[in-house]
Amino acid sequence: MAVLEVQRLTKFYGSVPAITDVDLAVEQGEFFGLFGPNGAGKTTLLKVLTGQLAPTRGRARVLGIDVAERPMAVKEAVGIVPEVESPPSYLTSFEYLYFVCRVRKVPDANAKISRWLEFFDLGDVRGTICKDLSKGTRQKLMLAAAFIHEPKLLFLDEPFINLDPIYQRRLRDYLREYVDGGGTVLMCSHLLEIAEKLCDRVGILNAGHLIAQGALAQVRGGEKDLETAFLKLVEGKR
Amino acid sequence: MTFLLRLMLREEFRMHTSYTSPHMFLAFPALVGVLSFATAATANNFLGVTPLRDVLFLVHVSVFLYGVSVGAFGFLGRQYQERATGYRNYLVTQPSILPMSFKRTFLGMYLRDAVFYLALILVPMTIGLLASIPLNGFRVTSILFLFGAALLSFLAGMSLSFFMSTLYVRSAPAFAAVAAVVAVLFGAVGLSRSSGMSTIPAAALLPGLGVQYAVPPLGSLGLEAVWFTLAGAGLILVLLGGAVALVSDQYEPKSVHAKDDLPSIERRLSRFRSYGTLLAKELLDLKRSGTPVKMFFSFVTPLIFLSFTVWFVRNGLNLPIGFNTVFYAAMVGFFGISLYNWLNNVDNMDYMSTLPLSVPQVIRVKLLAYLFLTLGISAAFVIAISWMNGDTRLLWLALPVMVVTSLYSVVMTAYLTGLRTNSFLFDPGVLLAFSAMSMLPDVGLAVLSFTIDASPAFAIGGIALALGALALGTLILYQGIDRKWSRAAFGE
Numbered sequence: 192m193a194v195l196e197v198q199r200l201t202k203f204y205g206s207v208p209a210i211t212d213v214d215l216a217v218e219q220g221e222f223f224g225l226f227g228p229n230g231a232g233k234t235t236l237l238k239v240l241t242g243q244l245a246p247t248r249g250r251a252r253v254l255g256i257d258v259a260e261r262p263m264a265v266k267e268a269v270g271i272v273p274e275v276e277s278p279p280s281y282l283t284s285f286e287y288l289y290f291v292c293r294v295r296k297v298p299d300a301n302a303k304i305s306r307w308l309e310f311f312d313l314g315d316v317r318g319t320i321c322k323d324l325s326k327g328t329r330q331k332l333m334l335a336a337a338f339i340h341e342p343k344l345l346f347l348d349e350p351f352i353n354l355d356p357i358y359q360r361r362l363r364d365y366l367r368e369y370v371d372g373g374g375t376v377l378m379c380s381h382l383l384e385i386a387e388k389l390c391d392r393v394g395i396l397n398a399g400h401l402i403a404q405g406a407l408a409q410v411r412g413g414e415k416d417l418e419t420a421f422l423k424l425v426e427g428k429r
Numbered sequence: 430m431t432f433l434l435r436l437m438l439r440e441e442f443r444m445h446t447s448y449t450s451p452h453m454f455l456a457f458p459a460l461v462g463v464l465s466f467a468t469a470a471t472a473n474n475f476l477g478v479t480p481l482r483d484v485l486f487l488v489h490v491s492v493f494l495y496g497v498s499v500g501a502f503g504f505l506g507r508q509y510q511e512r513a514t515g516y517r518n519y520l521v522t523q524p525s526i527l528p529m530s531f532k533r534t535f536l537g538m539y540l541r542d543a544v545f546y547l548a549l550i551l552v553p554m555t556i557g558l559l560a561s562i563p564l565n566g567f568r569v570t571s572i573l574f575l576f577g578a579a580l581l582s583f584l585a586g587m588s589l590s591f592f593m594s595t596l597y598v599r600s601a602p603a604f605a606a607v608a609a610v611v612a613v614l615f616g617a618v619g620l621s622r623s624s625g626m627s628t629i630p631a632a633a634l635l636p637g638l639g640v641q642y643a644v645p646p647l648g649s650l651g652l653e654a655v656w657f658t659l660a661g662a663g664l665i666l667v668l669l670g671g672a673v674a675l676v677s678d679q680y681e682p683k684s685v686h687a688k689d690d691l692p693s694i695e696r697r698l699s700r701f702r703s704y705g706t707l708l709a710k711e712l713l714d715l716k717r718s719g720t721p722v723k724m725f726f727s728f729v730t731p732l733i734f735l736s737f738t739v740w741f742v743r744n745g746l747n748l749p750i751g752f753n754t755v756f757y758a759a760m761v762g763f764f765g766i767s768l769y770n771w772l773n774n775v776d777n778m779d780y781m782s783t784l785p786l787s788v789p790q791v792i793r794v795k796l797l798a799y800l801f802l803t804l805g806i807s808a809a810f811v812i813a814i815s816w817m818n819g820d821t822r823l824l825w826l827a828l829p830v831m832v833v834t835s836l837y838s839v840v841m842t843a844y845l846t847g848l849r850t851n852s853f854l855f856d857p858g859v860l861l862a863f864s865a866m867s868m869l870p871d872v873g874l875a876v877l878s879f880t881i882d883a884s885p886a887f888a889i890g891g892i893a894l895a896l897g898a899l900a901l902g903t904l905i906l907y908q909g910i911d912r913k914w915s916r917a918a919f920g921e
Contacts, residue, residue, distance in 0.1 A: 271783035281717035286691040
């Protein structure tokens with residue numbers, strides 16, 4: 192069953208095209224990786240798919256919800272980790288997760304907050320206001336905020352950024368477990384080695400166009416790794 | 430240092446013009462010059478009711494306070510440092526990554542602020558005074574003496590502020606102790622002056638004022654002027670030297686721990702149902718960010734300016750206009766607009782785009798927070814000013830005027846600018862609509878308030894009609910917020 196269906200999706204910023212005629216489908220239980228050079232349109236695509244930006248034309252359905260018609264319903268249903276780790280400056284770590292639980296009407300909030308504070312070892316900074324946290328800690332908090340309501344679909348924009356190897360490993364294991372349990376992930380990243388270990392299928396976006404998509408082996412072609420295939424595909428278009 | 434200073438001045442100019450345009454920004458000193466000219470042109474009128482000595486006292490106190498506000502670097506400095514990881518960055522953050530001394534950069538900032546803010550206000554003010562000479566017969570030398578003495582007061586204020594700011598960064602208790610001493614000294618001067626005995630002359634704390642009193646037209650340019658000039662320069666150097674000495678070359682950010690207050694505040698706001706959580710977060714943000722202090726000053730400053738304008742119209746222009754409590758109430762309502770702007774500048778709202786929240790929802794929460802914060806203060810101001818002017822008879826009308834104009838102003842601003850008031854007010858189309866929608870009712874209510882004594886039935890009827898129209902406008906604009914902003918995105 193497709194949890195994400197995208198047809199000829201296009202987004203312009205004024206007269207500048209950010210993504211053009213993107214077609215994409217992601218099945219339930221799939222780990223889909225989206226790659227591309229800087230400015231390729233990955234973050235824009237993710238923002239349109241999560242109802243943060245309205246598409247200029249084309250159609251996208253997330254968990255059966257039309258993103259243009261019901262963007263709020265999409266945000267209710269999915270978990271989102273944004274490109275920039277930006278929890279509210281003046282709330283403590285605990286308060287931010289509490290705030291997210293209340294906005295998302297998460298039952299049994301305290302237990303869930305404790306679980307995620309523990310998962311990311313955030314107990315020591317539970318009472319620290321977010322503007323005083325390190326970038327890595329802020330990123331952990333954003334991840335916890337995206338996972339806390341146990342969504343069926345996760346949109347992750349550079350989720351591993353600023354995390355040390357211990358937490359990169361912990362996150363990787365969690366995501367693998369999440370997907371094995373029936374969850375779906377769409378992830379944008381520049382970390383191709385991690386992606387290679389996690390993704391079932393990948394797509395490569397270049398200058399707003401999805402220039403390749405398919406199973407990992409299919410996109411890699413005859414190349415020794417994803418990085419070489421990526422460079423060849425992207426450089427070949429320049 | 431010259432190179433650094435040049436770059437810093439360029440940076441400051443670009444930062445200011447990024448909020449508006451170079452032309453708009455340069456219009457500001459031109460406006461100051463024109464206002465100064467207009468005030469000086471009527472000097473013969475207001476000098477008839479206020480002695481020159483008192484006028485000069487007011488000028489020096491104002492210039493000193495201006496210097497204090499310009500120099501609040503330490504507090505801003507922390508924000509600058511924290512912004513280094515954000516979207517904006519400034520030259521002052523560079524010593525942390527380049528082989529530059531922070532003390533030297535700090536001194537550069539002092540010089541930059543001195544040059545920049547002198548050019549912005551004191552220089553155009555002096556030019557306005559010089560231009561008024563044909564109308565009032567002021568002497569060029571007197572104006573130049575005024576500029577020199579005012580410069581001392583300005584730099585003394587700036588230096589005190591720089592010193593206190595760096596002291597605050599080093600030690601909050603030491604800051605509190607010195608601030609208490611400074612407050613006691615100024616309090617003693619104030620008390621001594623109001624008692625009419627002047628046992629502690631103001632010039633003892635403001636050497637610029639001492640110079641002013643010792644040079645023409647009030648003094649004879651004797652040894653006293655030299656002594657006060659040296660004392661002023663010495664005070665500035667000691668404060669600045671202390672500030673530079675206190676600057677640390679290694680910036681250590683503070684880590685703030687806080688109690689988990691959000692759940693309890695939210696419980697107290699449960700009557701606001703679905704808005705309770707957001708409103709609780711808004712109020713907590715305000716408390717922890719220290720924004721209410723900035724909001725208070727941005728509310729009080731125009732009120733002080735308004736009081737000055739009223740004084741000037743009465744005593745400077747000798748116009749027989751009956752300023753009453755209703756007039757003040759209308760003005761207070763409209764000044765609240767700046768507070769809504771502050772509410773939108775507390776923090777970055779990007780993260781909200783990842784949650785099932787809409788821009789209109791958050792706008793409504795800001796409006797609620799605005800009502801929470803301002804209605805009480807506005808009512809207190811209106812009551813206080815009516816009591817001070819002996820005009821409490823009109824309070825029954827003034828308070829509804831204040832409430833309705835406050836609501837209308839903030840809802841109109843929210844409708845026009847959403848969550849980005851600062852940016853949208855520099856859009857000429859929005860600015861035009863904003864000006865028309867705020868100034869027309871404001872002027873209408875002001876004019877009606879002036880006619881209360883001459884024609885009470887007409888004035889009260891007109892005001893009731895205007896309030897009805899504003900209330901209806903508020904309702905329509907409030908409902909329009911959903912339509913206008915439902916598809917808007919959070920963040921830049």
